[in-house]
Amino acid sequence: MxxxxxxxxxxxxxxxxxxxxxxxxxxxxxxxxxxxxxxxxxxxxxxxxxxxxxxxxxxxxxxxxxxxxxxxxxxxxxxxxxxNGSHLIGRELTVPICYDEEFALDMERVMEHTKLSYEEVVSLHSGRSYAVHLVGFLPGFPYLGELDSRLHVPRLQKPRKLVDASSVGIGGRQTGIYPIDSPGGWNIIGRTPHRLFDVKNNEPTLFQTGDSVTFYAITKQEFYNMNQERV
CATH class of the missing domain: 3.30.1360.40 (Gyrase A; domain 2)
Structure with missing residues (x-):
C-alpha cells in the first residue's frame, strides 16, 4: 500500500x-x-x-x-x-455474545454458505481480535475488521425492515453490532447484552475508532442475566 x-x-x-x-x-x-x-x-x-x-x-x-x-x-x-515498532494506543474491549438460535437469525444461511458447523462459526467469529475501523451508519455502529476469510458471506439481498438493537452481524470482510433498532442487511449471528448507544452517558457510544475488540460466547441464560443487570 x-x-x-x-x-x-x-x-x-x-x-x-x-x-x-x-x-x-x-x-x-x-x-x-x-x-x-x-x-x-x-x-x-x-x-x-x-x-x-x-x-x-x-x-x-x-x-x-x-x-x-x-x-x-x-x-x-x-x-x-x-x-516502526509502535502500536496505536486504543482501548481493549471484551464483549460477550450470545450465539443462541433465538438471536442468530441468519446462522443457518451462514453455515450453508461457508460449509462450516455452528461450533466452527462461533469459534472463528470469537477467536480473534478486531479493530474498530469506523463508527458510523448509525450512532455507535462499529465497523470491525478483519473477519476471518472463512466467514465472508454476502449481505442479505433484501435487508430486514427491523434488526433489534445489540444484534451482531457479519457481511463481507467485516462484523458489526447494531446499536439501535433499525433496518439492516447484515447476516445476524448473535446478540450482546451490552448497550452500544446511550445519550445519558458522558460517552454515549461504547466503541471508538482505534479500539481493539474481542468477543466471547455466553449462554442464553447468561445473556438474560447480564441484560437484566444493565436495566
Missing part, C-alpha cells in the same frame, strides 16, 4: 487526504497514524479531522495555506519516529 496520500481541496476550508482504496488492517493502521500526524502537524489550523477507511478529511479554521511538499517531508520523519 502507498504510504503517501493524495491531497485535494474539498472546499475553501476542507482538505481531504486519500490513500489507496483498500480495506485492510495495514490500511487502517496507516490512516490512524496519518490522522494523528495531521492533527499534530496542523494543530493550530484545524477544527477537527474525520478518518475513514482510506481517507482523512480535515476541517480548517478558514482558508489556510498548506504546503503538500512540506507535509510529506514531515510525514516521512513522523513515520520513522513513531510507526
Amino acid at each position: 502507498n504510504d503517501f496520500p493524495k491531497m485535494m481541496w474539498v472546499s475553501q476550508n476542507t482538505l481531504r487526504f486519500a490513500f489507496s482504496e483498500e480495506i485492510s488492517q495495514e490500511s487502517f493502521l496507516l490512516v490512524q497514524h496519518f490522522n494523528r500526524f495531521i492533527r499534530k502537524f496542523l494543530q493550530h489550523q484545524i477544527i477537527e479531522t474525520v478518518a475513514g477507511y482510506y481517507t482523512i478529511t480535515v476541517y480548517l479554521k478558514g482558508r489556510q495555506h498548506v504546503s503538500y511538499e512540506k507535509l510529506l517531508e514531515q510525514w516521512q520523519h513522523y513515520q520513522i519516529e513513531t510507526m
Whole structure:
C-alpha cells in the first residue's frame, strides 16, 4: 500500500487526504497514524479531522495555506519516529455474545454458505481480535475488521425492515453490532447484552475508532442475566 496520500481541496476550508482504496488492517493502521500526524502537524489550523477507511478529511479554521511538499517531508520523519515498532494506543474491549438460535437469525444461511458447523462459526467469529475501523451508519455502529476469510458471506439481498438493537452481524470482510433498532442487511449471528448507544452517558457510544475488540460466547441464560443487570 502507498504510504503517501493524495491531497485535494474539498472546499475553501476542507482538505481531504486519500490513500489507496483498500480495506485492510495495514490500511487502517496507516490512516490512524496519518490522522494523528495531521492533527499534530496542523494543530493550530484545524477544527477537527474525520478518518475513514482510506481517507482523512480535515476541517480548517478558514482558508489556510498548506504546503503538500512540506507535509510529506514531515510525514516521512513522523513515520520513522513513531510507526516502526509502535502500536496505536486504543482501548481493549471484551464483549460477550450470545450465539443462541433465538438471536442468530441468519446462522443457518451462514453455515450453508461457508460449509462450516455452528461450533466452527462461533469459534472463528470469537477467536480473534478486531479493530474498530469506523463508527458510523448509525450512532455507535462499529465497523470491525478483519473477519476471518472463512466467514465472508454476502449481505442479505433484501435487508430486514427491523434488526433489534445489540444484534451482531457479519457481511463481507467485516462484523458489526447494531446499536439501535433499525433496518439492516447484515447476516445476524448473535446478540450482546451490552448497550452500544446511550445519550445519558458522558460517552454515549461504547466503541471508538482505534479500539481493539474481542468477543466471547455466553449462554442464553447468561445473556438474560447480564441484560437484566444493565436495566
